[in-house]
Amino acid sequence: MSEPLPPKVDLTRENEELRYQLEEAQELIHAIRTGAIDALAVQSAQGPRIFTLQGADQGYRTLIEQMNEGALLLSEDATVLYCNACLAGLLGHALGELMGSSFDAFVPLVFQDYWASLMQRGWAGKSKGELPLQTKAGALVPFSVSMNVLMFNETPTLAVIVTDLSAQREISAIQAQVLEQNALLDRKTEELKREEAGRLVGERAAAEASRLLEGISQIAWTTNALGDHTYRNRRWYDYIGQGQGQGAPASRSWRERLHPDDVAPTLAHWQHSLHTGQPYEVECRIRNHAGAYRWMLGRALPSRNEQGEIIQWIGTYTDIHEHKLALERIDQGQRELRDNNEQLTRVNVDLDNFIYTASHDLKAPISNIEGLLHALLVELPAETVQADPVQPILGLMQDSVNRFKRTIEHLTDVSKLQKEHGHPTEPVDLATVVQDVLLDLEPLIQAATARLEVDVQAAPSVSFSEKNLRSVVFNLLSNALKYRAPDRAPHVRLRARPEASGVVLEVQDNGLGLDAASEQKMFGMFQRFHDHVEGSGIGLYMVKKMVENAGGRIAVRSELGVGSTFLVYFSR
Numbered sequence: 001m002s003e004p005l006p007p008k009v010d011l012t013r014e015n016e017e018l019r020y021q022l023e024e025a026q027e028l029i030h031a032i033r034t035g036a037i038d039a040l041a042v043q044s045a046q047g048p049r050i051f052t053l054q055g056a057d058q059g060y061r062t063l064i065e066q067m068n069e070g071a072l073l074l075s076e077d078a079t080v081l082y083c084n085a086c087l088a089g090l091l092g093h094a095l096g097e098l099m100g101s102s103f104d105a106f107v108p109l110v111f112q113d114y115w116a117s118l119m120q121r122g123w124a125g126k127s128k129g130e131l132p133l134q135t136k137a138g139a140l141v142p143f144s145v146s147m148n149v150l151m152f153n154e155t156p157t158l159a160v161i162v163t164d165l166s167a168q169r170e171i172s173a174i175q176a177q178v179l180e181q182n183a184l185l186d187r188k189t190e191e192l193k194r195e196e197a198g199r200l201v202g203e204r205a206a207a208e209a210s211r212l213l214e215g216i217s218q219i220a221w222t223t224n225a226l227g228d229h230t231y232r233n234r235r236w237y238d239y240i241g242q243g244q245g246q247g248a249p250a251s252r253s254w255r256e257r258l259h260p261d262d263v264a265p266t267l268a269h270w271q272h273s274l275h276t277g278q279p280y281e282v283e284c285r286i287r288n289h290a291g292a293y294r295w296m297l298g299r300a301l302p303s304r305n306e307q308g309e310i311i312q313w314i315g316t317y318t319d320i321h322e323h324k325l326a327l328e329r330i331d332q333g334q335r336e337l338r339d340n341n342e343q344l345t346r347v348n349v350d351l352d353n354f355i356y357t358a359s360h361d362l363k364a365p366i367s368n369i370e371g372l373l374h375a376l377l378v379e380l381p382a383e384t385v386q387a388d389p390v391q392p393i394l395g396l397m398q399d400s401v402n403r404f405k406r407t408i409e410h411l412t413d414v415s416k417l418q419k420e421h422g423h424p425t426e427p428v429d430l431a432t433v434v435q436d437v438l439l440d441l442e443p444l445i446q447a448a449t450a451r452l453e454v455d456v457q458a459a460p461s462v463s464f465s466e467k468n469l470r471s472v473v474f475n476l477l478s479n480a481l482k483y484r485a486p487d488r489a490p491h492v493r494l495r496a497r498p499e500a501s502g503v504v505l506e507v508q509d510n511g512l513g514l515d516a517a518s519e520q521k522m523f524g525m526f527q528r529f530h531d532h533v534e535g536s537g538i539g540l541y542m543v544k545k546m547v548e549n550a551g552g553r554i555a556v557r558s559e560l561g562v563g564s565t566f567l568v569y570f571s572r
Contacts, residue, residue, distance in 0.1 A: 241289025
């Protein structure tokens with residue numbers, strides 16, 4: 001049996017009480033959300049729960065409220081149990097709008113997983129990270145969050161500190177810019193220090209160079225790395241006839257004193273050295289105080305610092321005027337010598353032509369004379385030919401014809417020798433050539449009862465033309481026999497020995513000999529010093545030409561009445 005229903009009055013009264021409690025609860029929740037009281041009502045699975053902050057330390061609360069960083073407490077489902085005014089301002093919401101709301105709503109969707117992992121680590125201990133949060137205006141602002149578990153009213157909560165990174169990033173950018181500016185300033189400072197150190201080094205180097213350059217006899221000068229003059233020694237001012245600082249600057253400038261023909265090449269050399277760092281060297285004419293241009297040799301070298309940079313140029317001008325004039329005279333002499341050689345070459349060609357023509361044209365008439373002489377001998381009676389006045393005249397005529405023919409032959413030989421200069425040579429066995437010559441001279445050796453000594457073992461061969469070597473040996477040995485002393489038997493020594501430059505052939509005799517004056521003329525053409533011996537005076541001239549044409553030389557040592565020694569030097 002059911003209990004009877006309460007009276008209507010009781011139900012009305014109970015309904016009023018419940019409505020009053022509901023209104024009171026709503027006012028309490030509103031007060032908590034607006035911060036009017038220190039408590040928070042949160043709906044949970046067990047029903048509404050009231051979190052009061054009455055037991056919190058007032059000093060810590062004041063500190064948290066005045067922080068420039070956001071602070072909040074989160075329940076396990078990310079409900080905001082508490083937040084300070086700074087966080088509300090950062091997110092652009094009223095404080096009441098945050099209290100009791102879910103903090104997940106402020107995390108962008110793409111960062112939800114990351115936010116969940118941060119909270120999971122925070123509940124497990126401590127957690128820290130960075131992510132953007134969405135403000136009321138919809139903007140995303142970068143924040144740094146750090147989490148830690150705290151006990152609140154005997155209930156674990158997640159305390160979160162939220163820091164706006166926008167300002168920090170701006171500060172970081174500014175700091176980076178400041179660091180960059182500071183680094184730039186440091187580099188500029190270092191450059192200035194290096195420049196100052198370089199300037200000091202340059203000044204010290206210039207001072208030291210000036211001190212040293214004052215003591216030399218040449219014109220000396222220095223410039224900076226750009227080529228601007230920084231110093232000139234006293235020799236320069238003596239050369240231009242002005243004191244330092246006197247007169248117009250242009251009158252002291254070396255550029256203004258250059259010869260007009262030397263300006264362009266001299267400046268080009270100088271600019272090339274400035275651009276490349278290569279040594280400067282030039283010959284030019286510079287006007288002195290008397291207005292005369294003198295040749296100068298200009299030289300300069302760069303002076304470098306420890307980094308290899310050019311800090312100055314040190315140069316000199318050396319007067320080479322007399323040397324230059326001497327070279328010009330030598331050049332002039334060489335030109336004249338070339339002209340003379342060309343003229344002599346033409347003369348030699350003409351002489352060769354003349355000798356050829358003369359020998360060819362003279363052979364016919366001399367042959368005619370010889371034929372007429374023979375015809376005359378046939379026509380004359382025998383007794384007339386044998387008569388005393390006729391026989392000597394006919395003999396002289398025949399001798400003259402023979403000498404004329406030999407002279408023509410010798411001229412032809414001389415012409416041939418002129419053309420043999422520079423002809424190739426070959427090793428020739430000296431002993432064989434000497435043996436052949438001795439066989440030809442055997443009648444003369446027997447007639448003179450001469451004694452010959454031959455020793456060529458030390459130098460068995462020479463580099464020469466075999467035909468010409470035979471002529472040399474034949475002429476020297478035949479002369480030694482022909483120009484023998486009448487009071488003693490001829491004694492001739494022929495020896496050969498090696499030398500550094502080649503081979504020396506020595507022919508020594510004990511014949512008539514010559515005085516010093518005759519020695520100088522011995523090798524001339526048609527030179528004869530003993531008329532009692534038959535000859536044309538051309539043999540030694542030809543020997544000398546043959547030896548010299550092959551790059552050798554011939555010398556003689558002679559003493560009148562004692563004998564002569566001929567020395568023939570054959571080159572290798």
